[in-house]
Amino acid sequence: MENEKLTTAQELSVVVDVIEYLEGRGIxxxxxxxxxxxxxxxxxxxxxxxxxxxxxxxALNN
Structure with a gap:
């Protein structure tokens, strides 16, 4: 699961995309x-x- 973590740059990119999406809809x-x-x-x-x-x-399988 460790390999599935986003880098900080990727997280910020997602946030920017969401903000732009919301702004495009007047939010x-x-x-x-x-x-x-x-x-x-x-x-x-x-x-x-x-x-x-x-x-x-x-834990249950051990």
Whole structure:
């Protein structure tokens, strides 16, 4: 899973793309920041869930 991490430059590139996408649809400022943070939280939760399930699977199989 370590190889699946984005570099800082890649992360910033994604953020810029999302900001440009939102601005193109008239969403700026606090609204855009909330959308970005919500998306980031969702992704973090999905990664945490995956790590937890893999760890539990390993623990149960030992």
């Amino acid at each position: 700026e400022g606090p609204e855009a920041a909330c959308i970005l943070r919500t998306a980031a939280t969702h992704i973090e939760n999905q990664v945490a869930k995956k790590c937890f399930l893999v760890s539990m699977g390993k």
